[in-house]
Amino acid sequence: MLRDGAMRGKTIIVTGGGTGLGKSITRYLLQLGANVTICSRRQAVLDETARELMSEPDRPADAGEVLAIQCDVRNPAEIEQVISQTIEKFGKIDGLLNNSAGNFISPTERLSYKAFDTIVDIVLRGTYYFTLAVGKYWIENSIPGVVLNISTTYASTGSGYVVPSAVAKGGALIMTKSLAAEWGKYGIRLNAIAPGPFPTKGAWDRLFPEPLASVMDPTKRIPLKRVGEHGELANLAAYLLSDYSGFITGETVTIDGGEVLAAGEFNHLEQVSSEQWDMIEQSIKQANRASKKEGQ
Ligand SMILES: CCC/C=C/C(=O)SCCNC(=O)CCNC(=O)[C@H](O)C(C)(C)COP(=O)([O-])OP(=O)([O-])OC[C@H]1O[C@@H](n2cnc3c(N)ncnc32)[C@H](O)[C@@H]1OP(=O)([O-])[O-]
Numbered sequence: 001m002l003r004d005g006a007m008r009g010k011t012i013i014v015t016g017g018g019t020g021l022g023k024s025i026t027r028y029l030l031q032l033g034a035n036v037t038i039c040s041r042r043q044a045v046l047d048e049t050a051r052e053l054m055s056e057p058d059r060p061a062d063a064g065e066v067l068a069i070q071c072d073v074r075n076p077a078e079i080e081q082v083i084s085q086t087i088e089k090f091g092k093i094d095g096l097l098n099n100s101a102g103n104f105i106s107p108t109e110r111l112s113y114k115a116f117d118t119i120v121d122i123v124l125r126g127t128y129y130f131t132l133a134v135g136k137y138w139i140e141n142s143i144p145g146v147v148l149n150i151s152t153t154y155a156s157t158g159s160g161y162v163v164p165s166a167v168a169k170g171g172a173l174i175m176t177k178s179l180a181a182e183w184g185k186y187g188i189r190l191n192a193i194a195p196g197p198f199p200t201k202g203a204w205d206r207l208f209p210e211p212l213a214s215v216m217d218p219t220k221r222i223p224l225k226r227v228g229e230h231g232e233l234a235n236l237a238a239y240l241l242s243d244y245s246g247f248i249t250g251e252t253v254t255i256d257g258g259e260v261l262a263a264g265e266f267n268h269l270e271q272v273s274s275e276q277w278d279m280i281e282q283s284i285k286q287a288n289r290a291s292k293k294e295g296q
């Protein structure tokens with residue numbers, strides 16, 4: 001979507017950049033010329049992704065470079081390491097994509113305290129630790145910066161069966177708006193993306209697992225009748241991390257094929273057949289005629 005070289009000279013940290021959506025966004029940022037540090041718990045996965053992204057056949061000559069650093073986002077010391085090694089390698093940091101997450105479906109009453117903590121710590125604590133660390137660096141060095149948080153649609157609507165994730169993503173969303181107000185004066189922007197379903201191994205293994213996968217097919221309730229494509233999300237993420245979105249802050253952009261609109265009171269009428277609509281129309285028109293007669 002953005003023109004070639006649109007992110008040249010920028011350095012972005014992508015948490016969870018070794019897999020799934022983080023990897024797809026990283027690929028696009030590199031193509032646009034940005035240098036990207038990817039970080040997560042598994043160094044071997046990060047190294048393999050870095051190797052793959054640096055040797056892609058269609059990689060432009062002026063594409064950016066990848067740095068892969070092990071980091072558990074629940075650990076501030078490891079976050080500090082990512083920041084210092086990124087500055088050492090690329091000179092500065094311009095953007096942070098908080099994309100790391102943990103999640104699985106479960107009735108909430110089946111969760112141990114530790115299970116709840118595990119999700120909230122990765123998603124909420126990890127997001128505010130990383131944002132705080134990078135934000136302090138930007139403020140101390142008078143560098144303008146941009147934070148993009150990968151949220152979910154249920155961070156706003158709420159959702160059963162993913163309650164720790166909803167609690168944590170909801171918290172991260174309110175942090176996005178709150179800090180956008182507070183740190184605007186430093187030239188720091190914070191935005192969020194709320195994706196609907198985008199197939200990744202990480203999400204599908206834990207949210208649409210066999211044997212329930214076909215029953216839970218998310219496309220059935222999405223008005224556009226399909227899941228998202230990684231390129232669609234990468235376009236939006238790159239735009240929100242770029243200077244082209246320079247006047248947007250505190251915003252959450254939903255990209256879900258209309259899935260959140262499902263709450264619309266009468267949307268379920270999609271199930272009504274054409275013949276049934278004929279009968280319904282007659283019935284309503286008869287009621288209209290009757291009410292007119294009553295008024296005469
Ligand atoms: C539309 C799609 C929206 C998508 C949104 C996304 O976020 S997609 C992103 C999707 N991507 C990812 O999620 C990627 C990263 N995810 C992961 O690494 C794992 O899924 C993780 C989050 C559990 C963390 O692993 P870890 O090795 O750090 O932790 P651990 O193994 O030590 O477990 C901790 C506690 O949780 C308990 N527990 C676990 N499963 C279940 C269950 N099904 N039932 C009940 N409980 C369960 C486990 O028993 C333990 O508690 P205990 O018994 O000690 O009291």
Ligand SMILES: NC(=O)C1=CN([C@@H]2O[C@H](COP(=O)(O)OP(=O)(O)OC[C@H]3O[C@@H](n4cnc5c(N)ncnc54)[C@H](OP(=O)(O)O)[C@@H]3O)[C@@H](O)[C@H]2O)C=CC1
Binds near residue numbers: 040042045122197199
């Ligand atoms: N796919 C979808 O349909 C949707 C996804 N999302 C969001 O998109 C983002 C990416 O998810 P997706 O690509 O699907 O799934 P993935 O499982 O591929 O991505 C999650 C990433 O988080 C990393 N991670 C997990 N725990 C930690 C930790 N403690 N410290 C650092 N990194 C960690 C994982 O790497 P490692 O295991 O190496 O640590 C992994 O790379 C998440 O924020 C998710 O909530 C939102 C809505 C829909």
